[in-house]
Amino acid sequence: MSTGARRGAGETGSGRAGVVFALLLSTATLLMVWTWTGGVLFAVVSVVPILAVLLFCLWGGDRAPYEAIGGPWDGARVPARTVGTDRDVVVLRAPGGGDARYAVVGARDLVYRGPGGTVD
Numbered sequence: 001m002s003t004g005a006r007r008g009a010g011e012t013g014s015g016r017a018g019v020v021f022a023l024l025l026s027t028a029t030l031l032m033v034w035t036w037t038g039g040v041l042f043a044v045v046s047v048v049p050i051l052a053v054l055l056f057c058l059w060g061g062d063r064a065p066y067e068a069i070g071g072p073w074d075g076a077r078v079p080a081r082t083v084g085t086d087r088d089v090v091v092l093r094a095p096g097g098g099d100a101r102y103a104v105v106g107a108r109d110l111v112y113r114g115p116g117g118t119v120d
Helices: 014-037 040-045 047-059
Strands: 066-069 089-093 099-105 109-115
Touching (some): 014 047, 040 047
Parallel strands (some): 066 109
């Protein structure tokens, strides 16, 4: 299956970090209000953002981009949704035309194996 990717198209973690930061900050705020007011409801409600952070991190833990090593995409970040979870070989469109075949190696590496139509 051939798919295209753009250089620098990898997902950044700054958006995720912002959401996690806001949720944990709201937990700290609720606990501070609990200490100031003594209302147990604030302590109970402060568990909700913590659970949201846990679900958020568990749900999207496998979204870090892959790094292409060698070939026309050398150094490019390829989004995890482009690579998929059950593939050993990925074919990407080369910037100058044609296809480039990459093997999924290790946790987050794509190693160049040649043009799209060749076999090792």
